[in-house]
Amino acid sequence: MIKSKTFGSYLSDIIIWTVLLLLTALCFLPLMNMVSVSFSDSTAAQANQVGLLPVNVNFNSYRLLLEDAQFWRSFMISVERVVLGTALNLLLTVLMAYPLSKNTKQFGARNIYMNVMIFAMLFSGGMIPLFIVVKSLGLMDTIWSLILPGAVPIFNVILLMNFFKSIPDSLEEAAIMDGASKLKILFKIYLPISLPALATIGLFSIVGHWNDYFSGLLYMNSSANFPLQTYIQQLNVDVTKITDPSQLKAIASVSNKTLNAAKIVVSIIPVLLIYPFLQKYFTSGLVIGSVKE
Amino acid sequence: MWKRKYRSGQLGYHLMMAPGMIFLIIFSFVPMFGIVMAFQDYVPAKGILGSQWVGLTNFEYMLQIPDSWNILRNTVLIALGKIIFGTIVPIVFALLLNEIRLKWAKRSIQTIVYLPNFLSWAVVAAIVINVFDYHGPINSFLQAFGHQPIMFLASNDWFRTVIIGSDVWKNFGYGAIVYLAALTGIDPGLYEASSIDGANRFQQLLHVTFPGILPTIMLISALNLGNILNAGFDQIYALYNPIVYETGDVIDTYVYRVGLLGQQYSFATAIGLLKSVVSFTLLIAANKLSIKFANLRIF
Incomplete structure (x- = not known):
């Protein structure tokens, strides 16, 4: 494309870059500050002297964090939840997506199942009936309360x-001729060509399980059983319980800023580790989603 | 022969559906029957079968107390604010980013602004509390210009703004992805033709780019319509406090606090039921709208 640079186009370039860099900084700076606080001297952090760079760099808060038994217990509960929860999510998703990808000639009850599921997706009994179900099944304070309701x-x-619908029927017909079972067709033919779609779904499942803090609060009576994000949310709880504005000023000076920052930073690390993969797949996830039913 | 073999395979399909359906029955459909609690005076010790039926008493009570109107107003105001700004900001961001030709810069900006979407509300709440702290950066900034510091999270004037703002902060980058995808779908020939006709960048934006992404905007807006009663429980619960109940309490936080913590199970279920019915209706309407205007089924 031939471009003649006029004054107007320089000006619009400057405006575009300024706004974009501002927006980017707005996303980046609060996170950067959290990291800096975690590496800073705690008196400097308490006095709000830490900006973008740490003041008197040290690892004290991380050393303290290593000895924090409850933090690591919650961390492991979250890991366990992610592993079990994602595995169950993927298994059930695969098993249900395959029959539903058939047409009504191949699978007569297909539309009935589909409508039942869409109804379940759009309508819910609400928080309290679900809570009572989980409680009466005896799942309270167990890892299953975090996994099974969203299975x-x-x-x-x-x-x-x-995605399965876009796979040509001819592949399957050949396998049927060879006498392969439905399950075998699903796992030997469909799954290997669906790996990018499965990766997308699996990654979002991982992030969802890792980041959910509310089910932990709802279903765990004992704070010893909190998953990590519920534990993190409890660090802020002072602020959510104030009844008088003057309390808000006092809280800042008592809470242990650097240690809390270190906890938050460590709780983000697993997400950062899978973030490159997420970035690779989330656009493809949107593309899968846009296939018309 | 071949056909029979194919049909007999249907049992296999049912078996594959079974495990998932069992979970859906237990955790989606059984709770739906739990809705009858809304018409009872539910006492946990007696259970649903033993509790007394009270007809519409819970719903009448709902209409009488001022709380109901308050939480309805808060819910709709916060949700609307999020929908409006959560649509405009991603579009503006996508349009600006689309103007950038430097590949690496574009990639770096995307990497950074998509990130907040993948953080939990527990973490983002900690960040928000930090940023809007009485001695925090925003207040230091205000003081530098001679303003009095503001207790944003304990102020009924500011709470909803902070909620809407932090939601936009968390989601605008990720929300821009759909628009960026729509932008790449616009025929480059249109830009060439318009520049031959002497259109400048702004005119191109108005007459080529914007019409190109309009269907996407319509679709996303239709989808958002179903969320008008979802003000974002996880976020608000992590940030609110008794001082700002007046402006920040929404349907879901009220159901949790009064219903579960306050053990008014039946009353809160009644509120939850109304919310579910309205949301369901809106989602069906949204689907109809999107089929009509964008020719796309949402579900």
Whole structure:
């Protein structure tokens, strides 16, 4: 393209870059500050002297954090939840997406199942009836209360179903001729060509399980059983319980800023580790989603 | 022969559906029957079968107390604010980013602004509390210009703004992805043709780019319509406090606090039921709208 640079186009370039860099800084700076606080001297942090760079760099808060038994207990509960929860999510998604990807001639009850699932996705009994169900099943204070209620991610089932639909029937017909079972067709033919779609769904499942703090609060009576994000949320709880504005000023000076910052930073690390993969797949996730039913 | 074999395979399909359906029955459909609690005076010790039926008493009570109107107003105001700014900011960001030709700069900006979307509200709440602290950066900034510091999170004038603002902060980058995808779909020939006709950048934006992404904007807006009663429980619960109940309490936080913590199970279920019914209706309407205007089924 031929471009003649006029004054107007320079000006618009400057405006575009300024706004973009401002927006980017707005996203980056608060995170950077959190990291800096975690490496700073605690009196400097308490006095709000830490900006973008740490003041008197030290690792004290991380040393303290290593000895914090409850933090690591919660960390491991979250890891366990992510592993079990994602595995169950993926297994059920795959098993349901395959029959649903068939047409009504191949699978007569397909539309009935589909409508039941869409209804379950759009309508819910609400927080309290679900809570009572989880409680009466005796799941309170167990890891299963965090995993089983969300075992079927209906939206993901629909995404994967749409992906399966795009796989040509001829592949399957050949396998049927060879006498392969449905399960074998699913795992030997469909899954290997669906790896990018599965990766997308799996990664979002991981992030969802890792980041959810509320189910931990809802279903765990004992704070010893809190998953990590619930534990993190409890660090802020002073602020959410104030009843008088003057309390807000006092809180800042008592809470242990550097240690809390270190806890938050460590709780983000697993997300950062899978972030490159997420970035690779989330656009493709959108593409899968846009396939029409 | 071949056909029979194919049909007999249907049992296999049912078996594959079974595990997931069992979970859905237990954790989606059984709770739906729990909705009958809304028409009872539910006492946990007696259970649903033993509790007394009270007809519409819970709903009548809901209409009488001022709390109801308060939480409805807060919910709709916060949700609307999020929908409006959560649509405009990503579009503006996507349009600006689309103007950038430097690949590495574009990639770096994207990497940074997508990140907050993947942080939990527990973490983002900690960041928000930090930034809007009485001695925090925003207040230092205000003081530098001679303003009095503001206790944003304990101020009924500011709480909703902080909620909407932090939600936009967390989600605008990720929300821009759909628009960026729509922008790449615009035929480059249109830009060439318009520049031959003497259109400048701004005119191109108005007459080529904007019409190109309009269907996407319509679709996303239709989807958002179903969220008008979802003000964002996880976020508000992590940030609010009794001082700002007046402006920050929404349906979901109220149901949790009064219903679960305050053990008014039946009353809160009644509120939750109304919310579910309205949201369901809106989602169906949104689907109809999107089929009509964008020719795309949402579900």
